[in-house]
Amino acid sequence: MxxxxxxxxxxxxxxxxxxxxxxxxxxxLLGVGRDAxxxxxxxxxxxxxxxxxxxxRRAAHEPLAYITGRKEFWSLKxxxxxxxxxxxxxxxxxxEEAIRLYPDRSLPLxxxxxxxxxxxxxxxxxxxxxxxxxxxxxxSPQAFAWASRNAxxxxxxxxxxxxxxxxxxxxxxxxxxxNPPYIPGGDIAGLAADVRDHxxxxxxxxxxxxxxxxxxxxxxxxxxxxxGGHAILEIGQGQAGGVEPLFGGLKLLRxxxxxxxxxxxxxxxxx
Numbered sequence: 001m002x003x004x005x006x007x008x009x010x011x012x013x014x015x016x017x018x019x020x021x022x023x024x025x026x027x028x029l030l031g032v033g034r035d036a037x038x039x040x041x042x043x044x045x046x047x048x049x050x051x052x053x054x055x056x057r058r059a060a061h062e063p064l065a066y067i068t069g070r071k072e073f074w075s076l077k078x079x080x081x082x083x084x085x086x087x088x089x090x091x092x093x094x095x096e097e098a099i100r101l102y103p104d105r106s107l108p109l110x111x112x113x114x115x116x117x118x119x120x121x122x123x124x125x126x127x128x129x130x131x132x133x134x135x136x137x138x139x140s141p142q143a144f145a146w147a148s149r150n151a152x153x154x155x156x157x158x159x160x161x162x163x164x165x166x167x168x169x170x171x172x173x174x175x176x177x178x179n180p181p182y183i184p185g186g187d188i189a190g191l192a193a194d195v196r197d198h199x200x201x202x203x204x205x206x207x208x209x210x211x212x213x214x215x216x217x218x219x220x221x222x223x224x225x226x227x228g229g230h231a232i233l234e235i236g237q238g239q240a241g242g243v244e245p246l247f248g249g250l251k252l253l254r255x256x257x258x259x260x261x262x263x264x265x266x267x268x269x270x271x
Contacts (some may be wrong), residue, residue: 023056063194069081079118093264111125113178178217181203182210211243
């Protein structure tokens with residue numbers, strides 16, 4: 001299989017941007033940058049078979065990040081694979097809001113990430129606050145394994161991962177992040193096959209109305225935050241009105257929008 005054949009196969013499978021994805025798979029196979037594949041390298045028979053196998057996985061809607069084993073977030077490369085949610089660019093809004101909250105990057109913040117998944121949010125935040133330390137809580141054994149791997153590779157001295165539900169957390173923390181499951185249960189079947197059939201349901205399903213995790217967080221956050229501390233929570237499109245009233249014990253500062261202008265990051269403060 002060559003690049004053109006791969007692009008046609010991906011297009012037939014309904015993959016968006018099939019030519020670009022075919023090129024990314026080829027670059028992954030060859031261990032080179034994407035631009036190095038623009039000259040249409042000649043593949044050996046073994047390489048062509050291996051390429052066809054990668055293309056078949058993507059045509060079956062396995063996430064590209066699972067196939068390549070990595071995903072970029074906040075200009076960092078995170079290891080990902082089955083059992084962990086793939087970091088999304090929208091989630092970078094949480095890091096942007098943290099920087100806005102704490103313009104003094106030298107503060108020795110104590111940070112928590114509740115439901116850390118791959119560890120992307122926590123590790124990215126710690127890169128921005130060099131004197132901060134953080135703990136990621138993750139109850140899924142599979143996701144915890146990815147989080148531990150990423151912390152060891154990218155932030156071994158200041159990020160600690162705990163294989164525990166966020167209800168076991170003990171504060172106080174100056175800054176708490178969470179990107180909880182927020183898809184309403186009835187909407188799961190309508191998600192893209194890449195997400196619905198491959199990424200962990202526990203990281204997606206937010207209960208009947210998508211707000212179950214926020215109810216849990218509303219009970220926990222006042223006791224976990226230090227006085228004057230902040231929490232930054234990711235929400236789904238159209239959820240701001242449902243989430244806001246749940247956090248009566250905290251002050252809502254704002255809801256930051258992502259690059260598409262969608263309200264994405266709820267910023268709360270403990271008085």
